[in-house]
Amino acid sequence: MNSYLKKIMICSGLLVGAASLNAQTTYSGYFLDNYDYRFQMNPAFGNEKGFVSFPTLGNLNFNMHGNLHVSDVVYSLNGKTVLFTNPGISTSEAMSRIHDKNRIGTANKIDILSVGFKALGGYNTVSLSAVANADISVPGAFFSLAKEGITNSTYDIENMFGNAHAYAQIALNHSRDIKQVPGLRVGATLKVLVGAGNVDFKFNEAKLVLGEDKWTVQSNADIYASIGGFRYDLERSSQTGKDYVSGGKIEDDYKLSGFGLGLDLGAQYKWNDFTFSAAVLDLGFINWGKTQWASTNGTKTFDTDKYIFNADDNASNSFVNEWDRLTDDLAQLYQLDDNGELSSRTRALAATLNFAAQWELPVYRRLHFGLLNSTHINGSYTWTQFRLSANVNPVNFLSADVNLSAGTYGLGFGWLLNIHTTGFNLFAGMDHTLGKLSKQGIPLNSNAAFNFGINFPF
16 A cells, blocks of 8 residues: 555544544434424423334434544645645644644434334333444644654654444433423433443553654553454564554454443423423443453553654655554554453443523514534533524424534534425434535535434324
8 A cells, every 4th residue: 555545544544434422313403393303312302293213214313523624634735635744735834723632533323213102191202223433532743743753852642532332222212291380391211222342542642752763652551442252463572572462353253242221311491482491311321341451551661763764755764654654553652461351341421411492483483593502521522512593394394494503613504404294204404514525525524414314203
C-alpha cells in the first residue's frame, strides 16, 4: 500500500470509522405530531394510535458527530487532493484547524421490531433493537507530530481515549395520564441489554523525547477488550527484549459477552398553550464478562532508535517513511503487556437528559414551536445541544419539522417529514443535514445524522 493511501485510510478511520454517542431516535422528531418513536426521547410520550413496525425498517438511525472534520485534514492543492501533512500546506494553516481535543464518533441503531398499543390504562410499546456506538478523542499533539516531524524535540501525546460497544436491547415502555393532576403525564421504559462486545482503550501518555540518535519513550496505557473468544497477539520487542501486545483476534468461537439493565424516566405537563417535558434516559449498566486486559502497568520508559527522522525527503528514513512505520507499529510505541483475563467488568450506561418547552400557536393550532436541550453525560465524550424547531401538521396525513441546533459540535440544520395515512406511516429526516461531499462521496463535515422508518398504524 502506498504512503498516500495509507494516510487516507488512517485519517478516514479516525473520522468516520470509529463506529458513541447514545442509542437514540432523531431529535428532530421530539415535538412532531404522529411520530411514533417520540417515547424513545421521553417515555412519557404516547401515541394516538397503535402501530407495528416494518421488521428492521421501522426506525433506522445512523449518526456521525465530532469537532474534527474531513475538511480539517484533507486539502485541495493545485487541483489535487492532499492531506494536511503535505509540504504545500503550511504548518500554521494545518494546525489552525486542529483542536487540543479532537472528538469524533458514530451512533447506529436499528429497531428490529416494535409494537405500540393502548392498554393497562395508558400507552405501551415493546421493542427489540440493535445498537452500535463508538467515540474517540485524539489530542492535537498526535497531528502535530504528523505535520511537524522533527521540528520539535519533544512530543507529549496524552489523553487519547476511545470506546466502542454493541448490544441488543428489549425495551418495555408504559406511559399514562395522572388523573389527580390534570395535564400531567408520566412514563418509564425498562430495558434488558445483551452485550455483543466492548472495547475501551485509554492511552494516557506517550511522551517522546528526541535525543541525538534515539527516542526516549514514556508511555502509560490500558486496553480492555470484552469480546467472546478474543485474544491478544504478542511480539518480541527488539528494543526491550520483552513481549508486547501487537494486535488481537478472535481465536475461539464467538459468543455474547455482556448483560445489563437500563431505565428511562419521563414526564410532561400541559398548561394552556404550553407543554413542558423532561426525561432522563439510560440509567443503568452493562456487566461485561471475560475481559482481556492489556496495560503498561503504570508508566513505562524505554529507548528506541526505530523512528529517527531525516530532513531529506529522499532518504530511507525520511519523515514520510518513518511516519509510515510509526503508524504501522503504533503498538510498539506503547509496549503494552498482556495481563490476562478479568472475570468481568461493569460499565455504566451513558445517560442523557432532555428538557423541553413547546408553544402552540393560538391562532393556528396546527403550528407549534419547541426548544429542546439535550445533554449526554459520558465522561470525556460528554456533549450538550440546544435545538429550536417549528412543527406543522397542515393536513391530517402529513406533518413536518425544521430545526436549528447549536452545541458542543457546532451549528446544524435538521428536518423530519412524516407521512401517516390510514394503515401506513413513512418518515425520513436528518438531525444534521449533509453539507458538501468529497469526490469520493465522504461528508467533509463529520456531523451528520439520518433517520428513516416504515410503520403500520392501527
